[in-house]
Amino acid sequence: MVSLRSLLFFVIVPVIVISGCESLKSSRAILPIKEYELMIAGRFDANYVGTANCLAACHFHDKIRRDFDASTMGVQLSKKSGMPLVDCESCHGPGSLAIEGLTQEKVELDAREGKQTACDFRTLIDIRNLPAQARSLICLKCHTANATFNLHNWNASSHSLGDVSCSECHKVHAGPDLTVRLKDMVGMCENCHRDVQAEFALPSHHPIHEKRIFCVSCHDPHGTTSMRMLRKESIKETCTQCHAEKEGPFVFEHADTMEDCGTCHKPHGSVNNNLLTQQPPFLCLQCHSGHRTSGTSSAESKGAFYTRCTDCHSQIHGSDIPSPVGRRRFTQ
Numbered sequence: 001m002v003s004l005r006s007l008l009f010f011v012i013v014p015v016i017v018i019s020g021c022e023s024l025k026s027s028r029a030i031l032p033i034k035e036y037e038l039m040i041a042g043r044f045d046a047n048y049v050g051t052a053n054c055l056a057a058c059h060f061h062d063k064i065r066r067d068f069d070a071s072t073m074g075v076q077l078s079k080k081s082g083m084p085l086v087d088c089e090s091c092h093g094p095g096s097l098a099i100e101g102l103t104q105e106k107v108e109l110d111a112r113e114g115k116q117t118a119c120d121f122r123t124l125i126d127i128r129n130l131p132a133q134a135r136s137l138i139c140l141k142c143h144t145a146n147a148t149f150n151l152h153n154w155n156a157s158s159h160s161l162g163d164v165s166c167s168e169c170h171k172v173h174a175g176p177d178l179t180v181r182l183k184d185m186v187g188m189c190e191n192c193h194r195d196v197q198a199e200f201a202l203p204s205h206h207p208i209h210e211k212r213i214f215c216v217s218c219h220d221p222h223g224t225t226s227m228r229m230l231r232k233e234s235i236k237e238t239c240t241q242c243h244a245e246k247e248g249p250f251v252f253e254h255a256d257t258m259e260d261c262g263t264c265h266k267p268h269g270s271v272n273n274n275l276l277t278q279q280p281p282f283l284c285l286q287c288h289s290g291h292r293t294s295g296t297s298s299a300e301s302k303g304a305f306y307t308r309c310t311d312c313h314s315q316i317h318g319s320d321i322p323s324p325v326g327r328r329r330f331t332q
């Protein structure tokens with residue numbers, strides 16, 4: 001006889017597990033790139049009409065046009081530049097249907113009636129409602145990894161995988177600046193990364209809000225080959241870009257703890273001084289036992305339990321000079 005329990009175990013559970021996998025697979029299907037390409041092609045019954053025709057008589061878009069003409073991409077609008085042409089339809093799709101029937105006379109008539117003439121923008125690509133990957137593809141069709149070197153790792157980046165698209169950070173029509181200006185960057189990143197924002201508000205923190213360093217000093221938002229999209233290979237290399245004096249190698253190393261600054265430090269902020277993960281002596285006592293004086297001159301301190309470890313072991317990151325008591329105590 002098959003017991004209910006083994007039936008459950010050998011038949012029902014595997015069925016649930018397998019069907020669970022099935023639904024995982026189908027709910028997180030990655031569309032073939034072709035389907036995204038179709039989404040950004042625009043209507044097949046529309047034709048390209050050129051920016052001049054798009055914007056003829058449309059004062060509604062004057063500011064957008066001015067900003068765009070002044071931007072790096074807009075500068076390419078001049079054919080003389082020899083660069084690929086970027087115009088409104090490069091991103092919004094062919095516009096002939098949108099401007100059908102939009103004559104100078106109609107615009108003037110509307111104006112007399114106090115109306116704003118709108119083009120039939122629903123015939124254009126519905127950028128806002130595209131899935132993030134398709135939205136990024138609008139940009140990637142020109143900004144290929146070869147054309148824009150820092151996008152080499154985009155597809156595997158946490159942002160791409162986390163459904164963050166280019167235009168979430170690059171506000172194409174917010175002004176003539178297409179790239180993200182340093183002064184706006186921290187606010188932009190922290191808008192989504194609230195937990196990180198909280199870390200930078202802790203008593204000991206890297207001077208991000210003081211605008212002395214920036215998120216992009218350590219991270220590349222377009223992805224890298226390192227963990228956490230760090231610009232450098234490791235945490236240590238990230239830190240020693242600016243704190244070169246901690247890099248070593250030292251004659252007297254603090255064993256291999258220095259291979260990862262993260263053993264003792266937080267990268268963003270901490271409640272403890274010096275961005276430490278824990279306050280000394282507890283930091284040190286994770287790995288060492290504390291000790292008492294073994295016979296110093298002061299009778300008072302004799303036998304006292306030391307707590308301020310770095311008062312004496314001041315060269316905690318390693319040193320090239322042996323300590324007065326011999327060996328390598330990181331003291332000087």
Ligand code: HEC
Nearest residue numbers: 061064065068086087088090091092127128167171172173
């Ligand atoms: C590099 C790609 C790109 C180009 C070139 C471009 N746009 Fe856009 N446009 C976008 C994106 C992306 C959005 C969606 C805006 C957003 O989500 O912030 C948008 C939105 C808009 C909107 C809607 C704005 C709103 O607030 O709802 C208008 C109008 C517009 N674009 C007009 C233009 C005109 C006119 C041109 C040519 C001068 C142009 N665009 C060129 C990418 C582009």
Ligand code: HEC
Nearest residue numbers: 072073076083084085086090138139142166167170178179
């Ligand atoms: C039709 C081609 C084309 C499309 C589509 C396109 N770009 Fe560009 N983009 C260019 C060219 C050409 C330049 C100027 C040359 C360069 O800097 O590489 C440029 C420059 C830029 C720059 C650099 C600006 C600077 O000042 O350094 C940014 C940022 C940018 N584009 C973002 C985007 C984003 C975001 C999208 C999608 C919404 C997009 N582009 C879509 C062609 C394009």
Ligand code: HEC
Nearest residue numbers: 136139140143148154159164165166169179180185216221
């Ligand atoms: C999470 C935010 C974010 C996303 C998503 C993002 N970018 Fe950027 N991008 C930035 C920031 C910040 C900078 C400025 C970097 C710097 O100053 O080092 C930048 C710079 C750039 C530049 C200028 C590069 C240069 O060398 O000056 C281009 C071009 C660009 N991004 C294109 C894109 C494209 C295309 C996408 C989508 C595939 C994209 N970005 C996605 C934040 C982002």
Ligand code: HEC
Nearest residue numbers: 158159162164168169188189192215216219221227228229
């Ligand atoms: C539109 C929202 C948004 C913006 C703006 C944004 N991020 Fe992100 N970021 C995300 C999402 C979503 C993820 C993926 C989350 C995850 O995997 O846990 C992510 C992941 C990351 C990660 C990697 C975390 C990991 O575990 O690998 C880093 C680092 C990061 N972002 C830095 C930045 C920086 C720097 C900026 C500003 C230039 C920025 N982000 C702007 C939404 C955003």
Ligand code: HEC
Nearest residue numbers: 186189190193196206208213214215217218228235262267
């Ligand atoms: C001094 C270098 C440095 C700066 C500046 C910095 N980070 Fe980080 N960040 C790191 C390191 C190192 C890690 C990896 C920590 C780990 O995993 O041990 C990290 C991890 C992260 C993570 C993933 C883990 C987490 O803590 O949630 C996110 C998201 C992130 N950073 C976002 C940001 C944002 C946003 C900014 C700017 C406001 C920023 N970082 C500024 C070095 C830095």
Ligand code: HEC
Nearest residue numbers: 204205207212213217238239241242261265267273274275
């Ligand atoms: C882009 C340069 C830069 C990078 C990269 C960098 N730092 Fe810093 N760090 C600074 C600056 C600037 C200060 C502030 C110094 C001051 O106030 O005099 C600082 C301060 C510190 C402090 C002292 C904090 C305090 O409360 O006084 C520690 C500890 C520290 N950094 C550790 C690290 C670690 C660990 C990393 C790697 C995750 C790192 N730093 C990466 C620039 C950097």
Ligand code: HEC
Nearest residue numbers: 236239240243246247257258260261263264265274310316
């Ligand atoms: C074994 C723990 C430990 C490791 C690992 C460690 N630190 Fe420290 N660090 C400390 C302590 C403790 C202090 C506070 C020193 C003091 O109180 O005099 C400190 C202070 C600092 C300071 C600020 C004071 C100063 O000396 O400039 C910086 C910057 C710093 N560390 C950078 C780094 C970097 C970069 C790494 C990785 C290469 C690293 N630390 C690895 C324990 C450590």
Ligand code: HEC
Nearest residue numbers: 254255257263280283284286287309310313316327328329
């Ligand atoms: C992650 C574990 C770890 C932490 C945290 C740590 N250490 Fe160490 N430390 C070591 C190791 C491992 C050695 C090498 C031991 C050996 O060679 O016998 C060492 C060596 C030392 C030595 C030299 C011993 C000798 O033989 O000369 C001193 C002094 C020391 N640590 C002090 C400290 C102090 C002070 C702190 C706190 C600021 C600290 N350590 C934090 C792991 C750690």
Ligand code: HEC
Nearest residue numbers: 281284285288289290291294306307308309311312325329
């Ligand atoms: C008043 C100065 C002073 C303070 C404070 C101090 N130490 Fe020491 N430490 C020394 C001296 C001196 C030696 C060498 C003693 C010896 O060789 O007998 C030493 C040796 C060590 C050693 C090597 C022991 C061995 O047997 O190889 C370690 C590990 C150590 N200390 C860790 C710590 C830790 C952890 C703290 C904080 C809880 C601390 N020290 C606080 C002065 C101090």
